[in-house]
Amino acid sequence: MKLAYYPGCVARSTGREYEISTLAVCRALGVELEEIDDWNCCGATHVSNEIVSTALAARNLVRTELPVMASCSICYSRLRAAMIRLKDRKVRERVNEALEVKYEGEKDVEHVIETITKSLGEAEDLEDLVVRPLAGLKAAPYYGCLLTRPGGGIDSPENPSILENLIRTLGAEPTDFRLKMKCCCGPIFMPEEEAAAETLIRILRNAKESGADFVVALCPLCHLMLDANQPLLEKKFGEKIDLPILYVTQMAGLALGLGAEELGLEMNSVSTRSVLEKLEAAEGEGAEKELC
Numbered sequence: 326m327k328l329a330y331y332p333g334c335v336a337r338s339t340g341r342e343y344e345i346s347t348l349a350v351c352r353a354l355g356v357e358l359e360e361i362d363d364w365n366c367c368g369a370t371h372v373s374n375e376i377v378s379t380a381l382a383a384r385n386l387v388r389t390e391l392p393v394m395a396s397c398s399i400c401y402s403r404l405r406a407a408m409i410r411l412k413d414r415k416v417r418e419r420v421n422e423a424l425e426v427k428y429e430g431e432k433d434v435e436h437v438i439e440t441i442t443k444s445l446g447e448a449e450d451l452e453d454l455v456v457r458p459l460a461g462l463k464a465a466p467y468y469g470c471l472l473t474r475p476g477g478g479i480d481s482p483e484n485p486s487i488l489e490n491l492i493r494t495l496g497a498e499p500t501d502f503r504l505k506m507k508c509c510c511g512p513i514f515m516p517e518e519e520a521a522a523e524t525l526i527r528i529l530r531n532a533k534e535s536g537a538d539f540v541v542a543l544c545p546l547c548h549l550m551l552d553a554n555q556p557l558l559e560k561k562f563g564e565k566i567d568l569p570i571l572y573v574t575q576m577a578g579l580a581l582g583l584g585a586e587e588l589g590l591e592m593n594s595v596s597t598r599s600v601l602e603k604l605e606a607a608e609g610e611g612a613e614k615e616l617c
Contacts, residue, residue: 328440329389330358333400333545334366339553340397340545342589346574347396347437349588353581354444354454361388367400368407370512375410380420382407387426392433394440396574398544401436402471405478408432436472436479438543441577442491451494456582458496461607462600464576465500465537466492467528469547470508488541488573495580500535504528509550525550526558529566539569539600541576548572553594569597579604 336344351358364385368378382404386393395401408431411417421427435443448454466488473482480487485506489499507528510521529551532540542548552570559566570593578588579600590597 326355326440326444327357327359327391328394328435329391330360331364331367331385331393331395331400331404332360333395333397334369335397335545335549339549342592343396343545343548343572343574345587345589345592346572346578346583349583350437350441350574350578350581353578353583354441356440356444358394359389359391361385361393363388367395367397367403369399369403376416376419378403379407379410379416380423383411383420383428384424384426386432386434387424387428392435394435394437396437396545398436398469398472399546401434401479402474404432404434406475408434409475436543438487438491438573439479441573442487442494445491445494455495455580457580457604457608459492459576459580459604460496461610462497462538462603463500463536464492464497464571465502465532465535465540466505467502467532467540467542467547467551468506469542469544470506472543473506488543491573491577492541495577497576497580500532500537502532502535502537504531509544509547511546511550514550514554521550522558522561525554526562526566529555529558529568533566533568537568538603539571539576539597541573542570543573545572555595567595567599569593569595569600571597571600 366381368381372378411428473480473485476482492499510524514521548570555566575588
């Protein structure tokens with residue numbers, strides 16, 4: 326499988342561990358990625374002009390003939406939203422006035438979780454890929470608010486299950502995480518810090534109460550808000566959360582037998598040591614049972 330890789334801006338800044346683990350997992354799955362040449366910002370939610378944001382997304386899409394894979398949920402959502410807007414002839418004409426290479430038709434755009442799920446589903450023998458099942462681990466599936474929007478894409482906007490299904494495929498157990506689609510408040514963190522903090526602590530409390538060993542994130546902004554901000558939230562609210570936040574690619578990489586360094590786990594703000602130790606303990610128990 327060969328895909329055009331759209332990194333997005335965060336992959337080269339605060340989300341480096343997401344890109345590191347994305348590239349490692351795709352290599353392990355035999356997925357060839359070709360980075361889009363001279364890509365630009367996806368036209369994320371801070372670009373208020375609809376034509377400008379659509380044109381920014383369209384410029385990325387026309388720079389490759391391959392299906393496009395994005396790891397960021399915001400980028401994925403913006404690229405899909407742009408394709409929907411570009412069905413309008415007037416919008417397409419205005420956008421094409423600004424593009425050197427014109428947008429002529431729809432592209433295939435997928436999120437990295439789709440790439441992983443598809444690759445595992447097409448495997449002749451799943452055990453050849455999932456060499457280190459995540460047995461004994463419980464994961465809280467955190468979708469955030471943009472992965473399933475606009476509708477008609479990756480999963481149900483109201484009740485998605487793709488992440489829970491992947492967690493089970495990798496041998497772990499998804500927890501009943503009630504706030505799995507609650508917005509991380511990333512866009513309002515600066516102007517409405519108090520409101521954002523209240524929401525974030527609720528999300529983390531709910532994930533902790535669900536019995537999760539870690540949270541699985543699909544978006545670098547969601548990861549940043551729950552991971553990097555966690556020590557600040559603990560201090561603000563006077564409570565210990567200590568809940569690792571793994572990218573979906575880091576979780577998948579562990580099950581594929583990749584090492585912590587290959588997945589950038591040392592770059593996470595909240596230590597992932599507890600996850601690795603529990604996984605190693607489960608492996609040890611499994612080895613003992615085989616000997617008996």
